[in-house]
Amino acid sequence: MNEKRKKLKVYRENRSQKTGSHYDTFEVPYKKWTTVLDALLYVKSYMDPSVAIRYSCRMASCGSCGMKINGIPKLACYTKISELETSTIECEPLSNFPIIRDLVTDFSLFFTHHKNMEPYVQTKDNLDTDTNKGTFSFYQSPEDVDKYLQFSYCIKCGLCYSACPTVGTDMKFPGPQALAQQYRYFADTRDESKNRLDIVDDRHGIWRCHFAGSCSKVCPKGVDPALGIQLLRSYMLGISKNDKVPAKRIEISNNTDTEDGAIDSNS
Amino acid sequence: MESRTLLKESQIMKIHYITGIAAIFVVALHIMMRLVVPFELSLEYDYIIANYKNIVYVLILESILVLISVHGFNGIRIILLELRQSRAWENMVTVVTISAMIGLIAYGTRTIILANGL
Amino acid sequence: MKEIEQPSRNNLEGIGGWLNPSRYGWERISYWFQRLTGVFLLIYFIGHVYETSTIVNGQNAWESFLELTQTVWGHLFLIMVIGASTFHSANGIRLVFTHAGIGLGTPGRPDYPYSPASLNYRQKSGIWIALILAAVAMYYGFNVLFGV
Numbered sequence A: 001m002n003e004k005r006k007k008l009k010v011y012r013e014n015r016s017q018k019t020g021s022h023y024d025t026f027e028v029p030y031k032k033w034t035t036v037l038d039a040l041l042y043v044k045s046y047m048d049p050s051v052a053i054r055y056s057c058r059m060a061s062c063g064s065c066g067m068k069i070n071g072i073p074k075l076a077c078y079t080k081i082s083e084l085e086t087s088t089i090e091c092e093p094l095s096n097f098p099i100i101r102d103l104v105t106d107f108s109l110f111f112t113h114h115k116n117m118e119p120y121v122q123t124k125d126n127l128d129t130d131t132n133k134g135t136f137s138f139y140q141s142p143e144d145v146d147k148y149l150q151f152s153y154c155i156k157c158g159l160c161y162s163a164c165p166t167v168g169t170d171m172k173f174p175g176p177q178a179l180a181q182q183y184r185y186f187a188d189t190r191d192e193s194k195n196r197l198d199i200v201d202d203r204h205g206i207w208r209c210h211f212a213g214s215c216s217k218v219c220p221k222g223v224d225p226a227l228g229i230q231l232l233r234s235y236m237l238g239i240s241k242n243d244k245v246p247a248k249r250i251e252i253s254n255n256t257d258t259e260d261g262a263i264d265s266n267s
Numbered sequence B: 001m002e003s004r005t006l007l008k009e010s011q012i013m014k015i016h017y018i019t020g021i022a023a024i025f026v027v028a029l030h031i032m033m034r035l036v037v038p039f040e041l042s043l044e045y046d047y048i049i050a051n052y053k054n055i056v057y058v059l060i061l062e063s064i065l066v067l068i069s070v071h072g073f074n075g076i077r078i079i080l081l082e083l084r085q086s087r088a089w090e091n092m093v094t095v096v097t098i099s100a101m102i103g104l105i106a107y108g109t110r111t112i113i114l115a116n117g118l
Numbered sequence C: 001m002k003e004i005e006q007p008s009r010n011n012l013e014g015i016g017g018w019l020n021p022s023r024y025g026w027e028r029i030s031y032w033f034q035r036l037t038g039v040f041l042l043i044y045f046i047g048h049v050y051e052t053s054t055i056v057n058g059q060n061a062w063e064s065f066l067e068l069t070q071t072v073w074g075h076l077f078l079i080m081v082i083g084a085s086t087f088h089s090a091n092g093i094r095l096v097f098t099h100a101g102i103g104l105g106t107p108g109r110p111d112y113p114y115s116p117a118s119l120n121y122r123q124k125s126g127i128w129i130a131l132i133l134a135a136v137a138m139y140y141g142f143n144v145l146f147g148v
Helices: A036-046 A108-116 A142-146 A149-153 A159-163 A176-187 A196-200 A214-218 A225-236 B009-035 B045-053 B055-083 B087-117 C014-018 C026-057 C059-069 C072-099 C121-145
Strands: A004-013 A021-030 A066-069 A072-075 A088-092 A099-101 A136-139 A248-251
Touching: A004 A036, A021 A036, A036 A088, A066 A159, A072 A159, A072 A214, A108 A176, A149 A176, A159 A176, A159 A214, A176 A196, A176 A214, A176 A225, A196 A225, A214 A225, A214 C026, A225 C072, B009 B055, B009 C072, B045 B055, B045 B087, B045 C026, B045 C059, B055 B087, B055 C026, B087 C026, C026 C059, C026 C072, C026 C121, C072 C121
Parallel strands: A004 A088
Antiparallel strands: A004 A021, A066 A072, A066 A088, A136 A248
């Protein structure tokens, strides 16, 4: 059978066992559409079930299967073997994340940095927008949404965090994902928080980004975190004026026959 | 957890950008002043001493000294802060870079003042 | 569940990660060059301030120091300094614009193949212009220093 095969060189280590690391090489068949994740699952099914990997959606939507493929952070489900030029494909865990086992890494610090950015819409009066209580909803035009939409596409896969040169040496640096999310909320007209810029105005904050651009280069969802960070910085330098108009609030009426089709909480 | 700093990081970075841009102009002037005379002449002792007596030249040199020291040592401070993050290290980096800045400016100013008096 | 042992730097790439900038394209290479030239220029500047201070010790001191620097190696070193300062300045100007959010494009609705708006032709050509200016300056410096 004229089956095409390539070698998969997988990093193996179990940090809790402290036995050191090595690479295992497996030869896998592939077709034009076979992804690296498919190949790794083939290895697990037929060759070595002990290979530890994380995956879930298999369609670049959940961000679980991030790993270094031939030295560059990529999503395994989104990288086709036929499009990689080398005959041996090296799979290593994402750098800048502590390794737990094989290709599985610890994302706790990554999520901590994200949480430190207060990644939720804050309003001046801590408005409860639960529509069941008959309160308010926000009005946003398509132009308002476009200001932050691409940054909301972030799937927290960690590829940008792995590629960033500053993250490589500075554990206090929030990383491109967290900083881009800070911009996402800063640009959102629904958010009225006044201290978003102060959170990142720190000697290990936004100023340690030097626009190496590696984050945007590896992002699989087109979030372009480097753009978000530089735009946020332009506000901090006073180049862009902070003249965001807060989103208009629309009262949701309790009347049954309303023209705007609002929810009737009494029916 | 955060200790109060003398300057906010955004203020330090504004200084970094401004000193960088200003330094380009004065360094370009300094280089051009060496290029408008034959190269060998520009290195002669008497010619240089005569330059040090010129107040405009002295001001250019002093501004290069201050701008580049501030910009350069702040750059080193940034690189060193990214390498390690303990409190002791960060305090050491701040102290060393500010002292080095002041030390270099003082030493260079001494040269300018002494050469001006020669 | 067993405690997971964390080595002190947590699989951070560290300085080793700085040494391979070509993985990620031109912007990463220019970041690497900016740092390298910056440190190099600072070291040169400290040496230059010391070198020029010998003039206060009189003509003999000055001329004996000149014998050290006006050599072939001294001139080649100075050409490196010229190249480094030109690149650092030109790239620095590009960075001041990008850090101010200028020249990066605007946020929009990304679509496949998700080319990032910030890594656009303006940035790449800015980097290339900086490199070319540095090469031109080095060539001019070579002509002046070696009296060609």
